[in-house]
Amino acid sequence: MKILFDSSVLIAAFIESHPKHKSALSALIKAKDKEYELIVASHTILEIYSVLTSAPFKPKISPAIAKRLINNNIKNIATTIYLTDKDYFALVEKMFNSNLSDGIIYDALIAECALKANADEILTLNPKDFLRLMKAVPIKVSSL
Numbered sequence: 001m002k003i004l005f006d007s008s009v010l011i012a013a014f015i016e017s018h019p020k021h022k023s024a025l026s027a028l029i030k031a032k033d034k035e036y037e038l039i040v041a042s043h044t045i046l047e048i049y050s051v052l053t054s055a056p057f058k059p060k061i062s063p064a065i066a067k068r069l070i071n072n073n074i075k076n077i078a079t080t081i082y083l084t085d086k087d088y089f090a091l092v093e094k095m096f097n098s099n100l101s102d103g104i105i106y107d108a109l110i111a112e113c114a115l116k117a118n119a120d121e122i123l124t125l126n127p128k129d130f131l132r133l134m135k136a137v138p139i140k141v142s143s144l
Contacts, residue, residue, distance in 0.1 A: 001037065001120045002036065002037045002039050002079075002117060002118065002119045002120050002121075002123070003027075003031070003036050003037070003038065003039060003079070003120065003121045003122075003123050004039040004040065004041065004110070004113065004114040004117060004119040004121070004122045004123070005027070005028075005031075005038060005039070005040055005044075005078075005123050005124075006044070006086055006107075006110060006122060006123060006124035006126070006130075007044045007047045007048050007051065007122050007124070008043070008117040008124055008125035008126055009024045009027060009028075009124060009125060009144065010024070010028070010047055010048055010073070010074065011051055012024035012025075012125060012144070013025045013027070013073070014052065014069050014073070017057070017058070017132075019093055020075045020125055020144050023144040024125075027123060027144065028073060028112075031077060031078070032073075032077055036073075036086075037077040037079060037118050038079070038116055039078065039079050039080075039081060039114070039117045040074055040076055040078045040079075040080055040081070040113075041068060041080075041083075041113035042080050042082045042083075042113070043106075043109055043110065043112075043113075044110065044139040045070060046075060048066075048069075049066050049067070049070060052065075052069065052121070053066050056085060058110075059136075072142075076130065079117065081113040081116050081117045082113075083104040083109070083112060083116065084140065086097070087112060087116070089108065091112050095108055098110070101127065103129070104129045104132070104133070106131075107126075107129040107130055107133060108116065109114055110122070110130075111112065111130060111133045111134060111137075111139075114139050115137065115139065119139055120139065120140065120141070121139065121140040121141070121142055122134065122139060122141050122142070123142050123143075123144070124141065124142075124143055125141040125143060125144060126143075127141050127142070
């Protein structure tokens with residue numbers, strides 16, 4: 001089974017004070033234990049680094065700690081999915097044809113990576129836009 005983790009789940013797994021920390025960490029541990037294949041979109045990696053190093057977490061997360069969290073929990077265990085320039089232009093066309101704009105576009109990027117990876121599931125803390133994007137696709141959207 002292949003599960004694409006949205007940035008929201010990974011950030012929650014890394015931040016002890018996050019309200020969904022325990023369930024997100026449990027999902028990450030299952031991936032580390034090879035209960036399923038962890039998938040991430042390449043875009044997610046920098047999004048996580050940005051949030052970890054800029055959000056007002058207590059204690060503050062330094063760039064060195066953010067890098068270590070990403071390396072230990074994504075780089076070393078996940079399959080990273082990249083979109084090509086052709087994929088991006090096709091995604092713009094898909095968003096145009098669906099009359100979609102604004103922030104959902106970033107979730108569409110993640111959803112497109114899930115499709116490209118033949119993922120079975122997208123795990124997120126914010127399912128609303130993913131449910132809209134995946135309604136005609138056999139990829140399950142789950143929330144913690």
